[in-house]
Amino acid sequence: MTDLRAPERASDAQPPGRTGGPSRRPSGSGLFRAVWRWHFFASFVVVPVLLVLAVTGLIYLFRFQLEPLLHPDLMKAEPTATQQVAQPYSAQLAAVRAAYPDVEVVSLAEPREDGRSTVFSVVLPDGEGRDVYVDPFAVRVLGSMDPDTTLSGTAVRLHADLMSGRVGDMVMELGACWAIVMAITGYYLFLRGRRARRRLARSGRPGARLRSRHGAVGAVVGVGLLTLLVSGLPWTGFWGAKVQELATAQGSSLWSTDHGAISDPVSTLDESLPHSHLPDVPWAQHKSEVPRSEVPEPGADGEVSVANVDTAVVVAEREGLRRPFTIALPSTDDGVFSVIGYAFDAPTDERTVHVDRYGGEVVDTYGYDDYPALAKVVAHGIGLHEGRSLGLWSFWGAALLCLGVVVSCVTGPLMWWRRRPRGRSSIGAPRGRMPLRATPALTVGILVLGVLLPFFGITLLAALLLDQLVLRRVPALAGWFDRPARA
Template sequence: MTDLRAPERAPDPTPRPSRPSRPSRPDGAGRRRPSGGGLFRAVWRWHFFASFVVVPVLLVLAVTGLIYLFRFELEPLLHPDLMKAEPTATQQIAQPYSAQLAAVQSAYPDATVVSLAEPREDGRSTVFSVELPDGEGRDVFVDPFAVEVLGSMDPDTTLSGTAVRLHADLMAGRVGDAVMELGACWAIVMAVTGYYLFLRGRRARRRRARRRLARSGRPGARLRARHGVVGAVVGVGLLTLLVSGLPWTGFWGAKVQQIATSQGSSLWSTDHGAVSDPVSTLDESLPHSHVQEAPWAQHKSEVPRSEVPEDGAKGVSVANVDTAVAVAEREGLRRPFTVALPSTDDGVFSVIGYAFDAPSDEQTVHVDRYGGGVVDTYGYDEYPALAKVVAQGIGLHEGRSLGLWSFWGAALMCLGIIASCVTGPLMWWRRRPRGRSSIGAPRGRMPLRSTPALLVGIVALGVLLPFFGLSLLVALLLDQLVLRRVPALAGWFDRPDRG
């Protein structure tokens, strides 16, 4: 058989002239620029720029969320004169709620009492939520033993109330709500890209980890490794918190609720009569499925009403708040109760059972204010399917669905998010370019033409999260219309194809 291989050549003894070395430039212009392609660098670039929007928002959400988690431990320490009440030597038994209600009405004759919340545990005061003539809401605290009004405060001005308001919309109304929703949408993108970077760079980290740490123990390598590990652990919890919080947003949540309502469903409880927007931010008894305007408030379903007796009717027993509590206990609701008081002649007492640690236990009994009978009941089993999902998601979001496991899990998630928000910018600060007019962003271009699936995924995410899609379009337009035509800005933002 003929050998088709070419004969081996003898090595040429003549040395080849060496190429002259290029002079180094102080501004780094002579360095080899990284390729503009590559999914890894492109994902890293978007992860980097997303942090400018995400980090401030996540810091606010994590810190305020941590305060919210511990509000029932913090507030009694900050306001012991209002929230604590002990039996006295002469009075060991709590007095009827009707007597306590009368004390509140006597102390605030011009106010409308909206609801009362039973003491959560021994040694606590009863909380009455009232609305003043100017529309301001206040919590009035009553010693249940001495039937004495201890004082009142605006729940929005407490540490926990301020945290709740910052957590919702930065106390800036629709603008603040839009900023928080924008940050939450990009945080979802940042979490997904972070997982890609963590998994994609795993092999490289394994090869370099020992060499780097053994060579010089560089703090940058350690910091990057810790950031990646913390992010990998926190990422799943972060995505859960973000997705479960979207129903509260002013744009995404409102639009999805509108679509759900048009299909005969709802993200929230459609209870016919329960309060939909409680005055107090500190009432842990209320099921949080009532935070949005329900269909009954939009006159799309009938509200339970009491049977108003005719004038001069004989033998009609007029029920009171204690009657409503007794009826709810007979119906099997969990205590402590929250009781929404009737605001009209034909209104009802709406007794809401304690379901803070179990959304599936949410139950409301509506009691006739005259005869004391049950007008209607509504609970978790009657929720629309979407509302059941949202209720469970809110329970996880607030760290209350699985007892101490979800509580401490949510607390650790908040601490992990804070750590990620601190270590990320710190990594950039340590590796930032010095002596150059550049922000030091990774340089990579998304290979959308060669990866159709990636393009489809980005478009789908932009449709599902409109704030992400719109802001992405704005960023791309700025890149093409501004950065591309201004070399100084292109250099500052490390545009992949600049120059």
Template sequence: MTDSIARPGAPARATPTRPPTDRPTDRPTDRPTDRPTDQAAPTATPARRPRPPRDERARKKGGSGLFRAMWRWHFFASFLVVPVLLVLSVTGLIYLFRFQIEPLMHGDLMHIDTPAATEVRQSYAAQQTALERVYPDVTVVSMREPLEADDATAFSVVEADGSPRDVYVDPYGPDVLGSLDPDTTLSGTAVRIHADLMAGRFGDHLIELGACWAIVMALTGYYLFVRGAKARRRARAKDRPGARLRSRHGWLGAGVGVGLLFLLVSGLPWTGVWGETVQKLATDRGSSLWSTDPGALSDPTSSLDESLPHSHVQDVPWGMGASEVPRSTGDPEGSVANIDTAVEVAEAEGLRHPFTVAVPDTTTDEAGVYSVIGYAFDAPSDERTVHVDRFGGAVVSTYGFDDYPTLAKVVSQGIGLHEGRSLGLWSFWGAALMCVGIIAACVTGPLMWWRRRPRGAARIGAPRGRMPLRGSPVLLVGLVALGIVLPLFGLSLLVVLALDQLVLRRVPALAGWFDTV
């Protein structure tokens, strides 16, 4: 150790040198004298980090922002909404064209040969008698006038076991043409699926839940359409894969979104949770989605809606569905009215043709009335019902659109538009176009995801983002208000948030699969 350091005053020890050699060396030297004088020393280039995936880059740049959060909600809402909207749109189209479809499928029952000039149309009472001769065990509950000169008269009956049937009668015979079960026709099946998926209360709630989330999907879709306009234009300009489909889906959604929101809102009065809740609140405040007949001495257990079986061809107007049916108060010993009497009285009262006449069941209720309904198919404001006393044919009461509460008038007009009948052909073709547009949007949306899905990865490929509710009080208030106005949506939202916090974020495999931030 001491030899390695020179002592003070001692001569420095000579350092031995290696003799020069002519042997070349293959090792580079780092001595300055070995470097070229006109070239700088090379510098090491740092290794480049691989770029993170697109979703990861977006998350770091602003994945918790409002746009990606809206996109995520729009994405996951579609899993519930798309199947429901496809079912409602297809069945809605069938219902819109029911007057064209059913006569084509059952022309032998619904149509008659063009009558000769010498033939005379028989009375409705005679047609009812002919029906009861062929079907002695049924109970006639209603009669619908023919829409055209070559249409048969349709009677709705109930068989001994309680099942409904529609019986068609040639009014010029009168000859019974045959009968069918209205629930088994194409339009009848479509109506039943459209109402509750043919699954009763559960199906009704499922459709209502889908409709509520469809409202959310439409609202988030409009946000994405407006905020993402520049990005879509840039993507199309660079001809990126899927850019054209994404742009078309956006414009399609923007076009049908307003109509979709109207169809959803106008269809809510039929639902079992929202409809019943709003009706109860309205009733407590002296209003109603529909109403009762204020001029009738009514039987509280019988409503007009209960008096007629749903034949899916001509239903009771919405505002009159819960109206109470009055009682006959005339002299039972005097003259007895029939269907023809009721039709004559309704004509004198100014009701619009074609009529539907509810026929009283005299075997169980001798004091029943004939209720003549002027549906006014293309104008809900012309809807009227006249109740005709069975004994003597006097008018017991009349009830129509002018008697509806304000809320019932609004709902009735909305339902008329929902069914494509309030504005004639304009609303008819508008509703049909909306159904086709919704079907197209339900196809292009999943197709976009299918093209951009991560192949071979254990994740669904959802947009990553979290709603910035803490920094957006307006958004929070709006979300809470929507949950209160749509109770089923509010409850389902609480379930979704609880699952997200308590399950998805605690199980790494699920968090990765659902792309949870």
């Protein structure tokens, strides 16, 4: 959403470094050029991050369409002439344990649609997780794979932290914080420079059409981008963790606080499950009592009656949960079956039923109505972020938004490339100083953003110190960054 205003003097119309005699761009102290300058420099951090987020987000958005095409031998299963009915999950579970006797099976996910296999998530002896695929008709193990190595699994890891742990998470959070600022400044440039854009377009100025298209795309994408960025902040390692600490101190939480969530978590490609079931969510400091199964006394024959996964499915269906289910299996003698209902397109339908592994009775239930107020907001934010809350509207809206972000990230640098200085050592940044003394509201706005987005505030302060202590004192650097050197 970068824009140019029409030059105020004839000399301004001469692009620097072009033939036709020397020219000098005005240093400019107006707000427009100052905002444009920060918009320009923010792009160095924001554009790479947004490109990664948009491309990986687009891949993840289409994961249920892409992965079966890439792995049909594992993910597709059709009825046979001799077997037209899917077999009980207990039989499928037994097949998995027979094929992989050394693994711990932690959960299963029902097929999302006809013609798909059942997915069992297992943990290997070395602690690594894998997804095992079973033909529900022939009760045959089709194979297994590490979900992190699939196309969508790789996209998720890049989207989260560039597969670089804490450092990558900080880079993504930094880019997201500055992207929020860049979107805000972009709207200012778009609205403030609309008349100049029209004049430049009518005059046939080189690059004017590209600027207009960049601004138009940015104006449409900006609102959705801000929604995605803000709704993604709860996942960040610094902002999300600190806000969660504050929420917990006030007796609330960003995340649902199901006490059954500390059972072994699910581990499938589908991350649209209630996020209390993720292992790295710091919910409520585990203060709630975990639901347990009551171990009965052995009968006359010394045997203990044990319910199975099919019992848990029947109970969950009776309780009104939507299918397909994801079932976390008990890992201890007093553990429970945790059946998670389908809520992909409706966060308000998120609900989990914990079933006693012996008597098959409901031990506890937990759902959207039990969430803290903040967790309800976050649940809806996650649904919007993943393009699933409003059905096909949000799905295709998210897809178009990702494409729009890619277009903005490409056209922005292209605009700079076309107007870049030639023949002199300068990056071609717009010149302008923020009129903070003349506009107290602007100062307050920057301070508020710096507090709400600490990574933005810290890096902005560092940039200002660098500008004052280094760039102004080194003429070569000042010239390169288009910063007037100190006399």
